[in-house]
Amino acid sequence: MARAKAAAAPAGRKTSGKAPATPGLSQGLLQGGRIVQIQGGDPDVPAFSIELVTPESATELLQRKRPSAAENPAAINAYAEAMREGRWVLNGMPLILSRAGVLLDGVQRLRACIKAGVPFLTVLAQNIPDDVLHTIDQQRRRSFAGVLETRGIPHAHALQSALVKLIRYDDGKMLRGAGTASWSRMDRVLRANPDLELAVKMSLESDASVLSEAVRTPLLFMGFRVDKAATRRFLDAVANPEKYTPMEPGARVRDLIDITRGDPTTRLKPVTLFAVCIKALNATFSGEHLRSYAWLDKSVNPTKGEDFPALDGYGGLNDPGHADETEETAHQLREAVERLAAEEGVYPLAIETVTPEMAEDYLTHNTRNRKIVAAHVDAIARDIRAGNWMMNAQPICFARDGRLLNGQHRLSAVLQAGEAIEVPVMRGLPEEAYATYDIHAKKGPQLGAALDNFGDKPLVAAAAVLLWKRELKPSGIRNAKPTPSEVMKIVEQHPRLLELRTFGRKMIEFGRGSVLTYAAYCIERDDPELGRVFLERFETGADLPRGHLILELRKRMQIMRRERTSQDEQLKELLAAWERFKEKPDLERLARAS
Structure with a gap:
């Protein structure tokens, strides 16, 4: 199996990582989908390698998981979808094996690999101390909107909100208990529906601000796909009901909003308002005006409730889905491994002692990232000053162009604490890796290996x-x-x-x-x-x-x-x-x- 080699650490930086190909190093390597244990060497030295994990080798790795390691079905489904689509990229976040060979991190990704039936490329960290379990995954959560912001896309939060609602509408999951679509699907749908960005811009500039943005934007997008003139009329009637007859659907919706919004007990919930507006927009399309527009959630009242209404003439989002390209994807991934191994032996990951001066330098490359959360920096800085910092194999990550993708809070904490830390640093990652870090499932509280059971x-x-x-x-x-x-x-x-x-x-x-x-x-x-x-x-x-x-x-x-x-x-x-x-x-x- 192809593996990338470890390069020497850059000048002025310390590394204790060793090349996976170094003879005598005690580590487990994935070869041909099987785990091969190589004996000898120093078992206390962390080792990193880039590996192609197959469904077969994932099954064997899972036999090493901690007894209390739980599965997260939502995360597994999201990962599997990204793997099947070929959108799971090498992002630096490792599968972590302890010195005793216990799988400390990676259960959801391995389960997804098996479910998707597709191999994936990953960093494998081995010989990691067992007592770092409680420190794994201390990252702050991003949102898909944060990813859109780094791409320079305006109105990212409104765009994400509209995407979520439109996908739920297409899936028939507007009622209670509906989840949120995976990031990979939202990204795929956004690329296939370029008119959505324009719809968001028009919605935010609309005079119909009395209609909440969470309803106005998806309604405008859907309506414009059917009849732009009628949709503009509907929104104008909501904004300026005095210009229309009392029976105008948009005017009737405005009356309903005005009557109910003063009292929290009668104020319409967004999903109810969205349903009412779809009924009224249908009436605007047809010209058959009703005296009133109402909708009762069937999940709340199975007897008198209704299914969520459909907008007449709206065909739904363009969603190309994904083809069954398992073999092609696997072949591409294997080629990627071979390219990494062939590039003059360069392996872009090393364990570095990051000083405050280095952290300051690294942070100059922190562009188009999310806002730094001061409380999170304070917490990490306290751990550093108290001597509680533990090198847990989760790296600071840089893109191929040098942009900092992951690790701004840790670097900021090094500056605040005024002390150096030892941490893996990985370079040369694809820009797309930024959007993948918070797909990783958030863990529950970890109290250390001694209390694992x-x-x-x-x-x-x-x-x-x-x-x-x-x-x-x-x-x-x-x-x-x-x-x-x-x-x-x-x-x-x-x-x-x-x-x-x-x-x-x-x-x-x-x-x-x-x-x-x-x-x-x-x-x-x-x-x-x-x-x-x-x-x-x-x-x-x-x-x-x-x-x-x-x-x-x-x-x-x-x-x-x-x-x-x-x-x-x-x-x-x-x-x-x-x-x-x-x-x-x-x-x-x-x-x-x-």
């Missing part, structure tokens, strides 16, 4: 976040969250937080499990003996006289739970009751003794 990880992680925000968060930082390293350290240093998760889970009808877990921890820590009395009575409510503050607390907490009040409000209520309970400690202890 531990249950209730989301609850414990959320309780640890509460503790950090209330007790450890640096002053002067707003909207900050702890890093995975900080969360793991809290769990290690406060083991009772783990034990009290059962209390939080049992009392879920009275509040969020994380709030109850952390509150119980605070109460026990404040006064272990009296705290246990309070928590036992709060749990059972037994043998308490009418009007007792704990009975009143149970009622208030149940109401707050139903009303979905915030974590802070629930915690405030519970701790305030504890403070009142402590005012008569002798009486409570006497009652317990009796």
Whole structure:
């Protein structure tokens, strides 16, 4: 199997990576779809290679996954679609194998490879420390609109919103529970429907602003495909109803909007307004005006509800779909691997010690990227200063023209912390890689390999976040969250937080499990003996006289739970009751003794 070789690190930069072809290096290589273990060498040295993963080798790699590694069906479907279309590009994000040979990252991509029946080109990172699991995938989420913005496409967010709605309409999924189309499909549809960009521009310039943009834009696009003059008339009637007769469909829609928008309980939801406008636009096309236009969601009322209306004459988006080009795609990918291997031995990935000076230089190439989130930079900088930074095989990525594609937050954190970090850096990637980073599925909380089989990880992680925000968060930082390293350290240093998760889970009808877990921890820590009395009575409510503050607390907490009040409000209520309970400690202890 063809593999790219590792080049020497650029001058002034440090690399501890070694070429996958180096004799004696202990690593697993994919050859002909099978895993071959090569013995010897230093097992502690991270190794990187570019590999072609086939469905067969993906099946074997999955046998190494962590026992608790969950599958994400939505992510798998999105990846498989991109692979079948030949749109999955080498983007630098690796499959990660630990020193013990455990698959730390890549389950969704491997499952997608099997589902698509198509090989894909990827970086394979091996000999990575097992304890970096909790640091993998700390990236901020992008949106497809962010990708469009980097291409210089105007009104990117409005364009994405229109794409989502039009695809849902075509798929017959306008009602509840509809998901969002994959990025690859949105990109494909956008290229096949160039008039959509013009429709967005016209919609944003329209005088019919009383009609929400989320409805106006897809309606204008669809209407222009059928009858431009009638669509313009409809929108003008919405904007200027006084120019038309009272029965004009656009004027009737304007009346409905004016009547309902003043009260949140009657204001039309976007999907309802969209359905009503389609009915009214159909009436504008036909000239058969109705006295009123209404629509009732069938998923809400199966008896009286209706299917989502269709716009007469609209044929839908141009969606070329994808041909079954599995063999051709596989051949192209193999050629790509061979080209990488043949290019004078150049392998554009090395482990570098990135200093603040280098980070500043790298950030000069940060063009057309999303906005930097200060809170995320602060979090990474705290990890660096505290010595918690871990090299986890996820690289900083540059395009072939030198543009920074991924890693701006880590580089900014190096500048802020004033300290160097060791990190993989990959260069020479295709520009298209930018749009692929956040297709990767977001992981749930990771608490380290030692707790990999531990249950209730989301609850414990959320309780640890509460503790950090209330007790450890640096002053002067707003909207900050702890890093995975900080969360793991809290769990290690406060083991009772783990034990009290059962209390939080049992009392879920009275509040969020994380709030109850952390509150119980605070109460026990404040006064272990009296705290246990309070928590036992709060749990059972037994043998308490009418009007007792704990009975009143149970009622208030149940109401707050139903009303979905915030974590802070629930915690405030519970701790305030504890403070009142402590005012008569002798009486409570006497009652317990009796």
